Amino acid sequence: MPNRLIEPNTSFISTIHKVSYETDLMSNNIPLYSIQDKNQAVCGVEIIFGNGKSDEQANGAAYFSTTLLKSGTKGYDANQINNFFELRGAFVQLQSNLDFSTLSLYCLSDKLKEVFPFFLNLFNQPAFPKDKLEALKNKKKQELTINEQKSDFWASKLFKETLFKDHPYGNVLNQQDIKSITPEILSNHWHNDSLNAVKFITVAGHFDKHLLISKIESSLKTQTAKLAEHTTNLTFTNTAQSITKTLEGNKQSSLKAGCLTINQSDVNYPALSLGNTLYGGYFGSRLMQSVREDKGLTYGINSSIQHLHQASFLQISADVKMGFAKDVLTLIQIELDKLITKNIPESELAKVKNYLIGEYKSNSETTFDKINKVKLLKLKKLDDLYFINHFQSIIKLTSSDVQEALTKYYKSILFSTVTVE
Amino acid sequence: MIEYEHTILDNGLNVVVHPDPTSSVVVVNVAYKVGSRDETPDKTGFAHLFEHLMFSGSIHIPSYDEPLQKAGGENNAFTTPDYTNYYLTIPAENIETGLWLESDRMLGLAFNEKGLEVQRKVVIEEFKQRYLNQPYGDVWHKLRALVYKKHSYQWPTIGKNIAQIEEAKMEDVRAFFNKYYIPNNAVLVLAGNITTNKGFELAKKWFGDIPKGKNVQRNIAEEPAQVAKRHLEVQSNVPVDAFYKVYNMPGRENTDYYTADLLSDILGRGKSSLLYQELVENNLIFTDIAGYVLGSLDPGLLVVSGKLAEGIIFKNAEAAVDKIINELVDTGVDELALEKAKNQALASHAFGDIDVLNRAMNLAYGFILDDLDRTNKELGIIKNISLEDINTMAQSILVETNASTMYYKAKQTIHEN
Numbered sequence: 016m017p018n019r020l021i022e023p024n025t026s027f028i029s030t031i032h033k034v035s036y037e038t039d040l041m042s043n044n045i046p047l048y049s050i051q052d053k054n055q056a057v058c059g060v061e062i063i064f065g066n067g068k069s070d071e072q073a074n075g076a077a078y079f080s081t082t083l084l085k086s087g088t089k090g091y092d093a094n095q096i097n098n099f100f101e102l103r104g105a106f107v108q109l110q111s112n113l114d115f116s117t118l119s120l121y122c123l124s125d126k127l128k129e130v131f132p133f134f135l136n137l138f139n140q141p142a143f144p145k146d147k148l149e150a151l152k153n154k155k156k157q158e159l160t161i162n163e164q165k166s167d168f169w170a171s172k173l174f175k176e177t178l179f180k181d182h183p184y185g186n187v188l189n190q191q192d193i194k195s196i197t198p199e200i201l202s203n204h205w206h207n208d209s210l211n212a213v214k215f216i217t218v219a220g221h222f223d224k225h226l227l228i229s230k231i232e233s234s235l236k237t238q239t240a241k242l243a244e245h246t247t248n249l250t251f252t253n254t255a256q257s258i259t260k261t262l263e264g265n266k267q268s269s270l271k272a273g274c275l276t277i278n279q280s281d282v283n284y285p286a287l288s289l290g291n292t293l294y295g296g297y298f299g300s301r302l303m304q305s306v307r308e309d310k311g312l313t314y315g316i317n318s319s320i321q322h323l324h325q326a327s328f329l330q331i332s333a334d335v336k337m338g339f340a341k342d343v344l345t346l347i348q349i350e351l352d353k354l355i356t357k358n359i360p361e362s363e364l365a366k367v368k369n370y371l372i373g374e375y376k377s378n379s380e381t382t383f384d385k386i387n388k389v390k391l392l393k394l395k396k397l398d399d400l401y402f403i404n405h406f407q408s409i410i411k412l413t414s415s416d417v418q419e420a421l422t423k424y425y426k427s428i429l430f431s432t433v434t435v436e
Numbered sequence: 437m438i439e440y441e442h443t444i445l446d447n448g449l450n451v452v453v454h455p456d457p458t459s460s461v462v463v464v465n466v467a468y469k470v471g472s473r474d475e476t477p478d479k480t481g482f483a484h485l486f487e488h489l490m491f492s493g494s495i496h497i498p499s500y501d502e503p504l505q506k507a508g509g510e511n512n513a514f515t516t517p518d519y520t521n522y523y524l525t526i527p528a529e530n531i532e533t534g535l536w537l538e539s540d541r542m543l544g545l546a547f548n549e550k551g552l553e554v555q556r557k558v559v560i561e562e563f564k565q566r567y568l569n570q571p572y573g574d575v576w577h578k579l580r581a582l583v584y585k586k587h588s589y590q591w592p593t594i595g596k597n598i599a600q601i602e603e604a605k606m607e608d609v610r611a612f613f614n615k616y617y618i619p620n621n622a623v624l625v626l627a628g629n630i631t632t633n634k635g636f637e638l639a640k641k642w643f644g645d646i647p648k649g650k651n652v653q654r655n656i657a658e659e660p661a662q663v664a665k666r667h668l669e670v671q672s673n674v675p676v677d678a679f680y681k682v683y684n685m686p687g688r689e690n691t692d693y694y695t696a697d698l699l700s701d702i703l704g705r706g707k708s709s710l711l712y713q714e715l716v717e718n719n720l721i722f723t724d725i726a727g728y729v730l731g732s733l734d735p736g737l738l739v740v741s742g743k744l745a746e747g748i749i750f751k752n753a754e755a756a757v758d759k760i761i762n763e764l765v766d767t768g769v770d771e772l773a774l775e776k777a778k779n780q781a782l783a784s785h786a787f788g789d790i791d792v793l794n795r796a797m798n799l800a801y802g803f804i805l806d807d808l809d810r811t812n813k814e815l816g817i818i819k820n821i822s823l824e825d826i827n828t829m830a831q832s833i834l835v836e837t838n839a840s841t842m843y844y845k846a847k848q849t850i851h852e853n
Contacts, residue, residue, distance in 0.1 A: 016645045017536070017641055019495075019496040019497070022503055022536065023530075023533050023536050025507045025529075025533055027507075027529070028529060054458075055790065056786045057787055094717055097707040098708040098776075101707070101708045102775065104776075104780050104781075104782055104783030121787065122783065123779075123786060150720060150723070153746060157675070160675035160676065161572075161676060164674065164675065165571065166569065264673055267561070307554075307558055310557075311554040311558050312561070314558055314559075314561045314562040314565050334561070334565045334569070335561070336561060366505050367505070369507065370508060372508055373505075373527055374510055376508070376527060377460075377461045377525045377527075380460065380791070381791060
C-alpha cells in the first residue's frame with residue numbers, strides 16, 4: 016500500500032523540441048508548410064490570406080467575402096458545393112479575423128485527390144451571389160440582435176473600442192455596417208485584398224504533396240502584390256478609461272480590464288508572460304484563487320495577453336455576481352499589488368513554469384497541433400527557435416524578473432475598465 | 437481501431453490501458469457511472485455540484501491542482517445526465533502524481549464546509565453565466581420538462597433552479613460520495629506513453645487498496661411511451677423566434693441508436709442536409725436549422741431546431757418542416773443521402789481518434805455503456821445500416837404522436853402568431 020501522505024517524486028524534462036516541418040516555395044510564390052504523418056487516415060489544408068479586418072475599405076468586407084466563398088462559384092451553386100463536400104465526408108471551414116482570413120479543408124486522405132481541386136475553385140472562382148449575400152446579411156443581423164442581449168458581448172465591444180478607438184481593431188460590426196454591404200464591395204475587397212494576398216498554405220496529416228503542389232500551382236495566381244507591411248505598436252497609446260453600461264434584465268456583471276502591452280518579440284515578453292500566468296492565466300492563478308476559490312464571486316476569471324499584428328494587449332475578463340463588480344475590480348488591483356510587492360515563493364514559480372511547459376507539450380502532440388504552431392510562427396514572423404528560446408528564458412526567470420515586468424507593463428499603466436451591469 | 441487491454445481489480449475497478457508510444461504524455465481518465473439522471477427531483481444539479489467538490493481536497497491531499505500543475509499536468513472534468521468524467525494529461529515521467537491524486541479522491545474527500553460553501557456560490561454563478569443570463573439559455577429546462585414526465589432526464593445537469601443548489605448539505609455530499617464514488621462504479625483509463633504491464637501495475641498500486649463499495653442499485657423511472665403530440669409556447673425576452681421539434685428515439689445502449697443518429701444527419705447535419713437545403717438555402721423560412729441527437733444512455737431525443745427568418749410565422753415554419761419529414765417517411769431516404777451521412781460519420785470518427793485524450797474518453801464511455809469495445813465497433817455498426825433500417829426508423833419515430841414542439845417566441849413578435 017503506498018504512503019499517500021508522501022507526494023510521488025517528479026522529474027521534469029524541460030527540453031522543448033523544434034517543430035519539424037517542410038517548406039516548399041511554389042512557382043506562384045506561395046510557401047507551402049507541411050507535416051506528413053503517414054500513419055493517419057486524414058489530412059487538413061489551410062489557405063491563409065489577406066489582412067482580415069485590418070485592411071477593410073468597408074466594415075464587414077473581409078467577413079462577408081470570406082464567409083460567402085462556399086455560397087457559389089462561377090460553375091456551381093451553394094447546394095452543389097455543399098453536396099460535393101459533404102457527400103465525401105469533407106469539411107470546409109471559413110474564418111475571417113482581425114489580421115487574416117483562412118479557408119480550410121479537412122478530409123479523409125483517400126478523398127483528397129477528388130476534393131482538393133474543387134476546394135481550390137472556391138478560392139479562385141468565387142461568385143458572391145446576391146441572394147446568398149442577402150441571406151447571410153439577414154442571418155448576421157439576427158446573430159447581432161441576439162448578441163446585443165449578452166453582457167459579455169457589450170463588455171468585449173466596449174473594451175476593444177476603448178483600446179483601439181477608430182482603428183478597425185476597435186470596430187465590431189453593427190446593423191448599419193451589415194446593411195451597407197453590397198456584392199460590389201465584396202468583389203472589390205476580394206480582388207484587391209485577398210486574391211493576390213495568399214500569405215501561405217499549410218497541410219498536415221497524410222497527403223500526397225506532389226498532388227497538392229501541382230494543383231495549387233496550376234490554380235492559384237502568382238502572388239505579385241506585396242502585402243502591406245504593418246508597423247508594430249506605433250499606432251496606439253494607452254488612455255485609461257472607465258466605462259459602465261447598464262443592460263436591461265442583466266443577471267451578472269461582465270467585466271473587462273487591461274491595457275496595451277508588449278509583443279512576443281520583446282525581450283521582456285517571457286517575464287511578462289510568466290507573470291501574467293501567475294496573475295490570471297491558469298486555474299491556480301492568484302485571480303482564480305481569490306475571486307473564485309476563496310470568495311465564490313465568479314465561475315471563472317482569466318487574464319490573457321492577446322497578440323494582433325499591430326498591437327498586443329492584456330485583457331482580464333470575468334462575469335461576476337451582480338453588485339460585486341467594484342469589489343472584483345478592487346481585487347484585480349490588490350492581487351497585482353501583492354504579486355509585485357511580496358516575494359513570489361520559489362515553489363509557486365516552479366509550479367507555473369512546469370505547468371506552462373507541460374501545457375505546451377501536451378498541446379504539441381498531434382500533427383495538427385504542430386502545424387498550428389508553425390502557422391503561429393509564420394503569421395507572427397517569429398523564427399523556428401522561438402518556442403525553444405521562450406521556454407529557456409522562462410526557466411531562468413526569478414521572482415524579481417517577473418515583478419519588474421509586471422510593474423513596468425501592468426502596474427505603471429492605469430488599466431482601462433469596462434463594466435456591464 | 438483503438439488497441440487496449442482491460443482488467444478488473446479485486447475491488448471492482450475496471451482498468452483499461454491504451455499504449456501509444458508516439459505520445460509524450462499519459463492521459464488519466466476516471467469516469468464514474470453517475471450523472472444527473474441519478475438525482476431526485478428535490479435535489480437536482482447535485483451530481484454537477486459534486487464534480488466541483490472533487491477539486492476541494494481529498495483525504496490525504498489538501499489541494500488537487502497544485503501538485504498536478506507542479507508536475508506539468510492539466511486537468512478538467514464534466515458531468516452529463518449519465519456519467520461524470522475526470523481527466524488529466526501529464527508528462528509520462530510524472531504519471532504517478534496523476535494516479536496519486538486520482539486514487540486519493542476516490543478513497544475519500546476532505547469534506548470541508550468552506551469548500552462546499554464556496555462551490556455552491558461558484559456553481560450558482562455558472563448557472564447564471566451559462567443559462568439564466570443567456571438568450572435561449574433556458575430552452576433545455578423547458579424542453580426536457582415537456583418531454584420527460586417520469587424519467588430524471590426531465591431536468592438538465594445544471595439543475596432545475598438555483599434554490600436547490602443553495603440548499604445542498606454536507607450530509608448529502610457524504611451520502612452521494614459513499615454511494616457512487618466507489619471503485620466498482622468506475623473505470624480508469626490510462627492512454628498514451630505507457631505500456632500495458634506498467635499501466636496495470638500502477639493501477640493496482642494506487643487504486644488496489646480502495647475498499648469496494650456496495651453495488652449501485654438504480655431505480656430510475658422509465659419514461660412511459662408517448663401517445664400524443666405535446667406542444668409548448670414560451671414567450672421570452674429574446675429578439676428572434678426559435679423553433680424546436682423533438683422525437684423520442686432509442687438510447688445509446690441500443691445499436692438502433694446509430695440508425696436514428698444517421699437519420700438525424702440526413703435531416704439536418706450540414707448545409708446539404710434535407711432541412712437546411714430546402715428551408716434555408718432554397719426557401720428563406722429559417723436563417724439556420726439543424727438536426728441532431730442528444731446521445732443519452734436511456735431513450736433520448738432526435739432534435740430539429742432552427743431560428744425563423746424575419747416575417748415567418750411559427751405555424752408556417754412547422755408546416756414546412758413537417759412537409760420535408762413526411763416526404764422522407766413516405767418516399768424513403770435515397771441511397772446517396774445515406775452514403776453521405778455514413779461518410780460524414782466515418783470522417784468524424786477518424787478526426788476524433790487523432791487526439792489521445794479523445795481516445796481515452798471514448799474507451800471510458802464504453803464502460804458507461806457496458807460495452808468496452810463500443811468505440812471500435814461503431815464504424816462497423818454504421819457501415820451495416822441499410823436503407824431499409826433508416827426507413828423503418830423514420831416510420832417508427834418521425835410521427836406526430838411521438839413528437840413535442842416548442843415555439844420559443846420573441847417578445848416583440850408574440851402577437852403576429
